Amino acid sequence: MKIKCHFAVVGLSNTYxxxxxxxxxxxxxxxxxxxxxxxxxxxxxxYYIRAVLVTHNHENHVxxxxxxxxxxxxxxxxxxxxxxxxITKELSEENHIDCCGxxxxxxxxxxxxxxxxxxxxxxxxxxxxxxxxxxxxxxxxSWTKATMYKDLAEKINVLDENTMIFPGHGPPSTxxxxxETNPSFKDLDEFTLExxxxxxxxxxxxx
Amino acid sequence: xxxxxxxxxxxxDQLIDINFNHLHYTxxxxxxxxxxxxxxxxxxFEDVDFKNCQFDICFMEYSRFxxxxxIEVRMTHSILARSVFKNCLFEDCDLISxxxxxxxxxxxxxxxxxxxxxxxxxxxxxxxLIHDCNLKRVDFSHMTRDNLSFKSSNIxxxxxxxxxxxxxxx
Numbered sequence: 001m002k003i004k005c006h007f008a009v010v011g012l013s014n015t016y017x018x019x020x021x022x023x024x025x026x027x028x029x030x031x032x033x034x035x036x037x038x039x040x041x042x043x044x045x046x047y048y049i050r051a052v053l054v055t056h057n058h059e060n061h062v063x064x065x066x067x068x069x070x071x072x073x074x075x076x077x078x079x080x081x082x083x084x085x086x087i088t089k090e091l092s093e094e095n096h097i098d099c100c101g102x103x104x105x106x107x108x109x110x111x112x113x114x115x116x117x118x119x120x121x122x123x124x125x126x127x128x129x130x131x132x133x134x135x136x137x138x139x140x141x142s143w144t145k146a147t148m149y150k151d152l153a154e155k156i157n158v159l160d161e162n163t164m165i166f167p168g169h170g171p172p173s174t175x176x177x178x179x180e181t182n183p184s185f186k187d188l189d190e191f192t193l194e195x196x197x198x199x200x201x202x203x204x205x206x207x
Numbered sequence: 208x209x210x211x212x213x214x215x216x217x218x219x220d221q222l223i224d225i226n227f228n229h230l231h232y233t234x235x236x237x238x239x240x241x242x243x244x245x246x247x248x249x250x251x252f253e254d255v256d257f258k259n260c261q262f263d264i265c266f267m268e269y270s271r272f273x274x275x276x277x278i279e280v281r282m283t284h285s286i287l288a289r290s291v292f293k294n295c296l297f298e299d300c301d302l303i304s305x306x307x308x309x310x311x312x313x314x315x316x317x318x319x320x321x322x323x324x325x326x327x328x329x330x331x332x333x334x335x336l337i338h339d340c341n342l343k344r345v346d347f348s349h350m351t352r353d354n355l356s357f358k359s360s361n362i363x364x365x366x367x368x369x370x371x372x373x374x375x376x377x
Contacts, residue, residue: 005264005284133306134328170326171306177288181309181329183349
């Protein structure tokens, strides 16, 4: 598995291409911006984008779809049925995808947004905004924060320490490094070890 | 991925998708090499000069660099986290989106380099100079520091470690 990373200066987001080192059909994660650098990355490596995985439907992670759609023929996978006006193949955790020679496992982590998915391919996670090197994703209130921590503790922090993390923003990391250096991971450890119930502050949750 | 040793490291110009975990390399010049998805975790480098090298998505965590110089190196989307730097120099480098989280750096200097969007979260910096560098969106939150200097660097665009002031991903 070969991973290429494109950093979009506008939006400050990472786009990833996953394919074979020799080229051929490839997966793209979060087409944030389509620019000449991304086009060269695809073409110079002889890739043909056959699948786009959307971690969440925020414009700075999906805007590149508008141009991508004019060039390549691919399926869009997301937790929502519609992204940037394009029909998607809607995913839940039960839907493992086999595409471009890879098995993709979607992991639903609620909190940062209602449609946030982490994609696991082998021992690699594509985490979007849910976690990045030294940080966890932002949330809008204590309920969504508690929900995100619970999901991260139960679904991500149980994975092998050598699991690699490729986030939507900033440099890559590994689960071992996050456990040792990410200040917010101490809270996750408590949830994992003690199974603590999370306090929900209903007054902060708008109905 | 098979682990390779010092011979391959010294003799090949393009070190792509190669695992060199636990490499021990001393008193050498590494010049003009391309490292792409190269794994150099738990390695030891002593008295090594890296000149005009390119690193893309490379893994060098838990390594030890002593008396090493990085000159005109381009490094992107790579991990140096939890490594130890003693008496090292980065000069005229592009070090974009590099993960230095949890590093220990002592008597080490980043000079005239672009560190755009890199992270030093939970790092330990002692007698460190970061001079004439671009620190736009660099995150130093939760670091410990002793004699750290940012002379002529643009710290107004960096996050300097006050608790609760980290930048957020949106």
